[in-house]
Amino acid sequence: MYADVILPLPLSGLFTYAIPAEMQHKIGRGFRVTVPFGRRKYYTAIVTKIHRQSPENFTVKEIQSLLDSTPVVTEQQLELWEWISFYYLSAQGDVFKAALPSPMMPADLQPGFIPKSETHLRINPTLDDIAISASIGKARKQQLLLDEIMWFLTETGRESISKREVKELTGYSPAVLNGLLRKEILHLFSVGRSRLHPKTAPTRTPYPLSEEQQKALDTIQSSFSDKQTVLLHGATSSGKTEIYIHLIHQLLTEGKQILYLLPEIALTTQLTQRLQAVFGDKIGIYHSGIDDQERTEIWQKMLSETPYEIILGVRSSLFLPFRRLGLVIVDEEHETSYKQQEPSPRYHARDTAIMLAHMSGAKTLLGSATPAIESYYNAQTGKYGLVTLNKRFGNIEAPLVSLQNTKDLRRRKKMKNLLAPVLMDEINKALENGEQAILFRNRRGFAPMVECKSCAWTPKCNHCDVTLTYHKKANSLICHYCNTSYPLPSGCPSCHEGELKSLGTGTERLEEEVAQLFPDAVVARMDSDTTRGKDSFERIINDFQENRIQILVGTQMISKGLDFGNVRVVGIVATDSMLNYPDFRSHERGFQLITQAAGRAGRRDKQGVVIIQTVDPQQPIYRFIIRNDYESFYQSQITERKLFKYPPFTRLISITLKHKDERKVESGAAFICQQLRQSLGNRVLGPNKPIISRIQQQHIREVLLKIDHHFSPSQVRELIKTAESRLKGNGDLKQILLYYNVDWV
């Protein structure tokens, strides 16, 4: 008998191995095996098929060992993997690697799962009291410690005490304990211990819903009777999360599991607190910030008889084994961080979640104050149900948004620093009232650019076509594409005359300046530079929540989903580069980002104030934002999308080609275009030289396919795969790396 397996390698197709006789009755689909492959000794692979067809043309190797006695990947998961690999044009091995926590796939160079253990002590059962006291003799300190241990065991009713616990006893000293061990009065042994969080009990029941919330919940439930997916379009702070909580509560009574997806780890902290208050330890948290070994235990728990009933996590959590999935909630469904960009599989977690729900007979609820144009279109055309919630919870008015023309203010010498006078005033007022402010800037680091004052030389990355960002605290120049860091030169290395000056503002400079402007306030920054540490999100969020920080400066990380009660002012410092970025989605993103950031203000008691600083206040998008008019904004966008054949009217597939040799990558891209044009004609755009055309020494070209609904995903897949194999058959071009990004965002 033979087994087809998926290897954790970026290779297309399955690999066949012979099953040793003694394994034949124990193996099946979804089991892990170790197999020899290539030069490395062994890999962990997943069995997808058992059959009797002996492979031709090569000698089959044998499976080395079987790791499981029951499948660790369910039938449904394997189906989902197949769909991802098919739809997103990614190798099955890439999907496998993305899905399983790495300790579940031990290999030569990769350790496996290590159960967590703890050292315990127990009293030697072969000794009676007389033997013990004879052995202790006159060692008074040993007797005292032993008495304390015995007292502990009686009190707790346990057989053993952990080493950690012994250290807390008053009579403890290492010498005394060693004495008891040497005399074999005490024995050491090791006990397995779960990494999962211990029991936490709920502290409250769900809040009663307002009338509007209840109506929205009822409509969601009735929509589910004929739609598999429903979009909840609810204003910021309208209380969507509380609606989710009621819905979850309902599903739990039906014995169903719920997957609650968030776009970013930064959002899990607050949501964990909110959900745990109601659901206690029914919730498992799953994201890349959680240690791999613990993730393995969560996976095992999901396979057990007592799985988590609720999983809260980011995109990778849709790979967990669910058995009774009833509902997937995709919160902030518009977020582009739901799309995995690197590495393959480049899947969209929202769309994959809808597929997962479909395969499980579950429902999907998408929620956002600023839905993705595609999702709103699906709701408009009846593919999804649509439920709208316009009002903020507690009937608080939507924040008052106003624009400040910084170009004009500068000309009139009114900009004394990075903040417009009106914004300064509002922050001062808020601080006087004991309220808080959030300042948003979509650029991290101190200054996005450094320039020589005399010759205008600017430092660039050696590996990428990118100007370097100055980071002051690290005192270095950093490439935001490959992360290489360079020391800051003391003078211009080009003309040797000029001094270097830094241009522009990142969050680090904004934080520094704001701290000087408001010396009595505590100012903190939240961006990817300040949130590297394990608990750093939690610390900043808790400090802000509890008013230990008055002004929070940050990137898009602070712009959405967070719920702070005391924020009066939100300042959006420079939005122009974002809106002028040459991409058909730049206005959609701008609208979402600004509306979401604005939504952090005035969430309790009274209306908030939002000030947007721009050099171009005439941009029509601001009118939609100020009037909080998603509907008209959507209309303007969908008209453009239709006219220029963008999603949802087409599917975009981007093909990226990379090679060290620019000439080669150029001819490779031309070759691919020419191949695809034979059947796809003018649906093929390119090749294009991207704005950043070299990253990590690799030259890059891009081809974009705009596929209308004449072509099915499988037809397009076929055409692309044919073009790829022709390119790989061309001796000169076969080294070119090809990457596909389906539903490119």
Ligand SMILES: Nc1ncnc2c1ncn2[C@@H]1O[C@H](COP(=O)(O)OP(=O)(O)OP(=O)(O)O)[C@@H](O)[C@H]1O
């Ligand atoms: N029924 C309710 N009873 C008491 N408090 C509520 C209720 N509904 C919402 N709230 C409170 O109102 C605030 C806003 O609600 P929530 O965070 O759920 O809004 P949201 O719609 O998810 O907002 P966003 O899209 O901005 O994340 C929260 O502090 C929440 O606890």
Ligand SMILES: [Zn+2]
């Ligand atoms: Zn670089």
